[in-house]
Amino acid sequence: MGDRPKLLPVAAQDVDELARLWYDGWHAGHADLVPAALTQYRDLDSFRVRIMRDRASFFLSKDGPITTGFIRIVGSELDQFYVAASMIGQGVAAPLIEAAEAQMGDMGVTRAHLIAAVKNIRAIRFYEKHGWANCGARMETVATVDGTFTLKVVRLEKVLLS
Numbered sequence: 437m438g439d440r441p442k443l444l445p446v447a448a449q450d451v452d453e454l455a456r457l458w459y460d461g462w463h464a465g466h467a468d469l470v471p472a473a474l475t476q477y478r479d480l481d482s483f484r485v486r487i488m489r490d491r492a493s494f495f496l497s498k499d500g501p502i503t504t505g506f507i508r509i510v511g512s513e514l515d516q517f518y519v520a521a522s523m524i525g526q527g528v529a530a531p532l533i534e535a536a537e538a539q540m541g542d543m544g545v546t547r548a549h550l551i552a553a554v555k556n557i558r559a560i561r562f563y564e565k566h567g568w569a570n571c572g573a574r575m576e577t578v579a580t581v582d583g584t585f586t587l588k589v590v591r592l593e594k595v596l597l598s
Contacts, residue, residue, distance in 0.1 A: 440535045441504060441528075443495035446487065450496060454506060455484040461518040469555040470587060477580040485581050495539060497532050504528045507536045509543065514550040533566050541596045548596055551576055551589040560590050568592035 446454055459480045467475050487494060493515070497505045504523045508516035514536055519528050540548050552559045554573050564570055571591040577584035 440531045440538065441497040441499065443497055443507065443535050443539050446491050446494040446496055446506075448491075451484060451487050451491070453503060454487055454494065454496065455480060457503060457506060457520055458483045458487070458516070458518060460521055464521060465556065465559070466553055469553045474578070474580075474585050474587060477582065477585065482581045486579065495536075497528070497535065505532050507532070507539070509536070509540055509545075512540070512545045512548055514540065514548055517550070529562065530566065533563075537594070537596055546596055547593060549591060549593045551578075551591050554588045554590050556590075560592070563592045568594045 459478070462478055462483070463475075467478075490510075493510055494506060494508045496503055497507070502523075503520055504526075505519040505528055506516065507514060507518075517533065517536060519532060537548065549571075550563065550568070552563065560570065569592060571593055573588055573590050575586055576589045576591070578587050578589075579585075
């Protein structure tokens with residue numbers, strides 16, 4: 437892909453595709469790394485409900501008609517960052533993180549943060565490679581359809597240049 441992708445707002449007709457992408461990506465990347473009690477909350481409908489609650493915070497990355505990934509921005513947090521399973525290894529992740537950072541900057545964020553499951557070493561290394569500073573492990577709450585779940589995570593931060 438190479439060039440920074442354009443991030444598009446999520447339209448109503450995108451919700452089912454986005455929910456499937458998020459469900460598949462979450463289970464592929466997290467199900468073996470987090471407590472089983474959290475995995476119970478992560479059925480397909482839970483992702484659809486969470487998208488519908490705050491659709492404006494999600495942005496799709498598309499290459500023509502193909503969805504290559506998505507992000508979610510909540511305040512100064514890069515709350516979600518996913519590459520579509522079919523696009524893993526295709527050079528999509530680096531341009532997508534650059535697009536996410538640019539989007540956050542355009543929204544006025546100067547110091548961004550994100551969290552990754554403490555056992556998600558692959559993701560943590562990816563973010564560090566792209567200039568995110570590892571601020572260490574801590575307990576944080578993550579959203580579920582019924583409220584929150586406390587999880588041990590690594591917090592990463594990055595100062596965004598305007």
